[in-house]
Amino acid sequence: MMSSSLSVLGKDRIVTIDIIRGFALFGIFLVNMPAFHSSEFLSMLYGVEHAHTGADYWLDFFFTLFIDMKFFTIFSFLFGLGFYIFMNRAEEKGLKMKRLFTRRMVALLVIGLLHLILLWFGDILHTYAITGFLLLFFYNRKIKTMIIWAISLLVVFNLFLSLSLILPESILDEINQESILIYEEKIDEYVETYESxxxxxxxxxxxxxxxIPVLSNLIGNMIPILAMFLFGLAAGKAGIFKPNTIHHGFIRKFQIIIGVVSIPLLVFLALAKFKMLATGFKSIIYIELFTSLTGVTLCFFYISTLTLLLRKQQWQKRLRPLSYVGQMALTNYLLQTFICMALFVLGGLYNNISLLTGTIICIVIFGLQILVSYYWLKTYQFGPFEWLWRSVTYGKLQAIKKVSTVKNKVSK
Structure with a gap:
């Protein structure tokens, strides 16, 4: 009998991974939503904090603690895991796995650059594609080597984030004031361009x-992404997510340890948000640092918690809707941009939406994506962009309809 951890779509599809991917995509959408409907880019570029009030203030506080950077890291981890699964299956079939993966990354890079240039600055696909090429150097390395590299990269990245803290507060505030002046010069033109x-x-x-600013920060952005890719690759090689895995005891212990480690980091992040660690620009640096650190620890806490929950049939049923979105993650990720650009930029709502309203809109859109994905996957094996990506990877058009659907039509 087929294990309940496997999907109907091919005996090798692991539903647990699809559910976690769908969960990550929802979190990423929540984080991205303010950047779709407001001038978040300039705020991030020049280190200017939005002065949220009322419900928006507490929603922003909650997002900073439990959402920001936590789902992006999950998605990155799953990319590394997906790389292992892709390479391992290609190797088992005797295919030229490195050539296939290279073609796969080139296709993703093209999609990502088009998305970045023509639609939205927040594209992550081009960074994933370029960073993905580096995984080829690690596929045959030992798990211990991958983990050492991943931890080292995260240490370097977070030390780099911390460097500014050694500067005197007066110098940091002076730099911040200059950034604010540039921001104030550009913000009106920026919003007007989006509006008209x-x-x-x-x-x-x-x-x-x-x-241009996004691409100029590419190397810095690749460091934590490669680290999470390597953790995912190591988990794949260790067989953590295989059906009937023997690692459940390890996952439970790891969940408890990483949960305990997360608590003081979250406390420091909360203190930084309340400006109790520092004021001025230094408080922004502390927020960035502890958001980065909790982004890693809570990522692993969320993944391990979901993995343990999904051992139980009732939780598989409750969370199964997320797997439909997760199975079509690329399509749904791009659709989120198309829908939001149409709604906010073309619809004339840009810079007129509160954080709370944007969050409600996000939940509604994501709910519709679950519904559309469910009905799409009743007939088709892949989402439209997954089908395109797969066809380019293998150099020929892939069958998109489910075999059962095709057989039913023939029998009729």
Whole structure:
């Protein structure tokens, strides 16, 4: 009998991973939503904090503690795990796995760059694609080597984030004041371009203002992503997510340890948000640092908790809707941009939406994505963009309809 951890879509599909991926995609959408409907990019670029009030203040506080950077890291971990599964299955079938994976990453890079340049500055696909090539150097390495590299990369990244803290507060505040002045010079033009520019003018403006800064920060952004890729690769090689895995005891112990480690980090992050560790620009640095650290610890806490929950049939049933979105993660990720750009930029709502309203809209859109994904997957094996990506990877058009669907039509 087929294990309950496997999907109907091919005997090798692991539903636990699809559910965790769907969960991560929801968290990423929650984090991305303010950047879709407001001028978040300039705020992030120049280190300017939004002065949220009322319900938005507490929602922002909750997001900082439990959402920001926590789901992006889960997604990165799953990419590394997916790399192992892809390479391992290609190897078992005797295919040229490195060539296939290279083609897969080139296709993802093209999709990501088009997404970045033509639609939205927050694209992560181009960074994943470029970083993904580095995984080829680690596939045959020992698990211990992967983990050492991953931890070292995170240490380097967070030390780099901390460097600014050794500077005197007066110098940091002076730098911050200069950044705020630049921000204030640019914000009106930025919002006006989003509200009224034609498509060609909008893309041209965005290329200078958003795309070039994003690409110039590429190497720095790749460091924590590669670290999480390596953790995912190590988990795949260790067989952590295999059906009937023997590692449940380890996962439970790890969940408790990482949960305990997360508590003081969350306390420090809360203190930083309340400006009790420092004021001025230093408080922003503390928030970035502890958001980064909790992004890793809570990522692992969420993954281990979900993995343990999904051992139980009732939790598999409750969380199964997330697997439909997770199975079509690429399509749904891109659809979130299409829908939000149409709603906020073309719909004239840009910079007129509160954090709370944006969050409610996000939940509604994601609920619709679950519904659409469910009905789509009743007939088709892949989402439209997954099918395109797969077809380019293997160099030929893939069958998109489910075999059972095709057989039913023939029999009729």
């Amino acid at each position: 520019a034609g498509f060609a003018e909008w893309v041209s403006y965005r290329f200078q203002t958003e795309v």
